[in-house]
Amino acid sequence: xxAESEQGGASQKAVDLFVAAAIMALAALVMYDSQRLGxxxxxxxxxxxxxxxxxxxxxxxxxGATFLLALRPKASDRIFVDRQQFRSVLAIxxxxxxxxxxxxxxxxxIASAIFLAFFMRVHGGYGPAMIAxxxxxxxxxxxxxFEMWFLVPLPKGxxxxxxxF
Amino acid sequence: xxxxxxALFHGFxxxxxxxxxxxxxVGILLGVLIGVLPGLGGANGVAILLPLTFSMPPxxxxxxxxxxxxxxxxxxxxxxxxxxxxxxxxxxxxTFDGYPMARDGRAGEALTAAFTSSFVGxxxxxxxxxxxxxxxxQFALQFGPPEFFAVQFLTFCSFVGMSKEPPFKTLASxxxxxxxxxxxxxxxxxxxxxxxxxxxxxxGFDFLIAVIGLFGIGEILLTMEEGLxxxxxxxxxxxxxxxQTWKKLPKYWATxxxxxxxxxxxGITPGGATPASFMSYGLAKRxxxxxxxxxxxxxxxxxxxxxxxxxxxTSALLPMLTLGIPGSPTAAVLLxxxxxxxxxxxxLLFVEQKEFVWGLIASxxxxxxxxxxxxxxxxxxxxxxxxxxFSIIGPAIVVVCAIGxxxxxxxxxxxxxxxxxxxxxxxFKKLNYPLAPxxxxxxxxxxxxxxxRQSMIISRGSLSAFWANGLVGSIMALAxxxxxxxxxxxxxxxxxxKRA
Numbered sequence: 001x002x003a004e005s006e007q008g009g010a011s012q013k014a015v016d017l018f019v020a021a022a023i024m025a026l027a028a029l030v031m032y033d034s035q036r037l038g039x040x041x042x043x044x045x046x047x048x049x050x051x052x053x054x055x056x057x058x059x060x061x062x063x064g065a066t067f068l069l070a071l072r073p074k075a076s077d078r079i080f081v082d083r084q085q086f087r088s089v090l091a092i093x094x095x096x097x098x099x100x101x102x103x104x105x106x107x108x109x110i111a112s113a114i115f116l117a118f119f120m121r122v123h124g125g126y127g128p129a130m131i132a133x134x135x136x137x138x139x140x141x142x143x144x145x146f147e148m149w150f151l152v153p154l155p156k157g158x159x160x161x162x163x164x165f
Numbered sequence: 166x167x168x169x170x171x172a173l174f175h176g177f178x179x180x181x182x183x184x185x186x187x188x189x190x191v192g193i194l195l196g197v198l199i200g201v202l203p204g205l206g207g208a209n210g211v212a213i214l215l216p217l218t219f220s221m222p223p224x225x226x227x228x229x230x231x232x233x234x235x236x237x238x239x240x241x242x243x244x245x246x247x248x249x250x251x252x253x254x255x256x257x258x259x260t261f262d263g264y265p266m267a268r269d270g271r272a273g274e275a276l277t278a279a280f281t282s283s284f285v286g287x288x289x290x291x292x293x294x295x296x297x298x299x300x301x302x303q304f305a306l307q308f309g310p311p312e313f314f315a316v317q318f319l320t321f322c323s324f325v326g327m328s329k330e331p332p333f334k335t336l337a338s339x340x341x342x343x344x345x346x347x348x349x350x351x352x353x354x355x356x357x358x359x360x361x362x363x364x365x366x367x368x369g370f371d372f373l374i375a376v377i378g379l380f381g382i383g384e385i386l387l388t389m390e391e392g393l394x395x396x397x398x399x400x401x402x403x404x405x406x407x408x409q410t411w412k413k414l415p416k417y418w419a420t421x422x423x424x425x426x427x428x429x430x431x432g433i434t435p436g437g438a439t440p441a442s443f444m445s446y447g448l449a450k451r452x453x454x455x456x457x458x459x460x461x462x463x464x465x466x467x468x469x470x471x472x473x474x475x476x477x478x479t480s481a482l483l484p485m486l487t488l489g490i491p492g493s494p495t496a497a498v499l500l501x502x503x504x505x506x507x508x509x510x511x512x513l514l515f516v517e518q519k520e521f522v523w524g525l526i527a528s529x530x531x532x533x534x535x536x537x538x539x540x541x542x543x544x545x546x547x548x549x550x551x552x553x554x555f556s557i558i559g560p561a562i563v564v565v566c567a568i569g570x571x572x573x574x575x576x577x578x579x580x581x582x583x584x585x586x587x588x589x590x591x592x593f594k595k596l597n598y599p600l601a602p603x604x605x606x607x608x609x610x611x612x613x614x615x616x617x618r619q620s621m622i623i624s625r626g627s628l629s630a631f632w633a634n635g636l637v638g639s640i641m642a643l644a645x646x647x648x649x650x651x652x653x654x655x656x657x658x659x660x661x662x663k664r665a
Contacts, residue, residue: 012595012596015592015595015596016596019592019593019596019598020337023337023341026341026344027340027344029359030344030347030359033358033359033361034358034359037356037358041626045353045618045621045622045626046618046621046622046626047354048351048353048354048356048358049358050618051347051614051617051618052343052344052347052358052359055340055343055344055347056340056344058336058340059336059337059340059341059344062333062334062336062337062340063333063337065333066331066333066334066337069331069333080595080596081390081595085390085391085392086390088389088390088392089386089389089390089591091389092385092386092389092559092560092563093386093587093588095560096382096563096584096587097584099560099563099564099567100567100580100581100584103567103571103577103580104577108564108567108568108571112564115560115563115564116557116560116561116564119556119557119559119560120556120557120560123556123559124554124556124557126556134557138561138564142564142568146568146572150217152216152217152572153575154568154571154572155571155577
């Protein structure tokens with residue numbers, strides 16, 4: 001979505017066009033599926049695709065208009081995001097994505113500890129004396145709060161089952 | 166009138182129970198915390214905590230959740246004044262004069278003015294709510310499906326007409342919400358819509374996930390991009406500063422009343438707290454004799470946006486309770502809560518769930534008094550929380566969002582979806598696509614569609630159902646006028662210079 005161009009990053013215009021095109025594609029998909037279900041009037045009332053079809057149509061037209069407006073030469077040629085900023089955004093986005101993948105494997109408590117420790121080490125430059133209490137304390141607190149007080153089960157992994165939960 | 170008062174006193178009896186006051190305190194404290202932290206706001210904060218209330222009695226649950234909302238409204242002002250970072254979008258206008266005041270060493274004065282104005286705004290709005298809501302509900306009892314659809318249509322049209330964002334982007338964002346709401350099992354025909362054979366999405370997209378992603382993760386990405394460096398003014402509030410500020414404030418009664426009126430109007434029609442705060446600031450600047458000095462640390466420039474924001478936030482509950490149409494994303498999340506607790510929002514709520522409605526309204530009075538006292542006494546703590554580096558707060562907020570997304574349906578797919586919505590929220594914010602219409606459409610989509618379908622069945626497929634009587638016709642006409650408002654303004658602007 002935030003494709004970088006050669007120099008200072010992606011231009012506002014390029015991203016604007018891309019997003020408008022993506023919404024148009026989504027709208028086309030909505031209309032296609034509504035058409036498949038039937039977007040007309042049946043004997044007992046409107047068919048299942050009736051309402052969504054028009055939603056898709058309005059979406060398509062308004063995204064199309066946005067696309068055309070963005071094409072105008074006087075449309076803004078500001079930078080959407082420069083390299084430095086994009087790197088900062090990725091610096092939290094990529095670890096977050098990995099964190100969510102880790103929840104599948106390890107459960108939410110262990111994954112949170114790893115995520116917090118990683119972020120504090122790499123972006124905060126903290127030493128173990130500061131990392132350990134935060135990265136271990138928060139998952140333990142969450143465990144007590146959810147599993148014990150509110151009785152809301154969160155995803156658990158192999159380590160918790162070893163401990164008998 | 167007398168009936169309202171009697172019901173209100175009964176409501177106070179409900180809200181005053183020890184347990185409910187405890188929930189109120191917890192709610193306010195959590196709310197201020199949410200309002201102070203970047204990435205957590207009223208809407209997604211309430212969304213994350215909603216699953217914890219599923220087993221609570223509805224009245225206690227709504228008292229706690231609405232207090233989180235009041236707390237978040239108060240909390241937004243703290244970061245604006247002390248750090249020049251609006252904790253919430255509606256406190257952007259508060260930074261204009263609040264931060265210069267703090268830099269001059271008048272942080273205590275600015276904060277006292279902000280909190281007190283918030284309180285005044287909320288108080289006026291809740292008085293409006295107390296007396297107007299039963300009348301609106303009474304009136305809405307005669308609504309049929311076409312009228313309900315017309316009111317919803319009006320809501321969405323006013324987004325297009327009133328928002329600062331480009332109208333086509335507002336429309337596109339709204340339609341994405343409607344389309345997402347349509348995904349899954351169609352309850353009328355039993356057919357699967359837009360699931361494309363994927364089993365997990367038969368349930369549809371939950372708006373809570375969208376709210377947590379769009380507002381929570383999206384905000385974290387934006388915060389990272391801006392490269393956070395908190396450089397804060399120190400906060401000292403003592404009784405003397407509070408007292409001296411309170412002595413000054415009555416001078417600005419006209420600004421307060423104007424702000425509260427703008428706020429109530431923008432909250433009831435879903436303009437929301439953010440445009441209300443800007444509009445009130447703009448009006449105060451125009452009408453004040455110190456107008457040109459606004460932005461250099463004028464107390465009036467703090468009073469105006471805060472009164473309006475809090476009035477809008479509070480009055481957004483009026484259409485939610487009486488018509489089932491929320492006036493703001495946070496009200497939308499509270500509406501989602503009502504549905505989950507098994508309460509059907511709408512005019513019948515005032516007939517069938519008196520204790521719930523009036524308990525809630527009474528709790529707004531109490532919650533704001535408690536909130537004012539809490540924020541005035543605890544400011545230094547919140548300022549200290551903001552000095553925790555982002556490398557700790559940032560990932561902690563991601564963890565909290567992930568847990569919030571998971572607990573809605575105990576589904577891992579939702580956590581992944583939340584991240585996706587986060588990217589969408591980030592891109593949309595940067596491209597000026599408004600997020601509020603998307604969320605509201607996602608919440609109201611099913612209701613709007615069924616009202617539309619029922620109307621069409623009544624009229625046998627003819628759109629004339631929406632012009633069938635004076636009531637529905639005038640709502641529709643008003644809606645269309647708002648929808649085409651940008652065009653009308655443009656036409657007026659392009660015609661006038663030629664004449665001159």
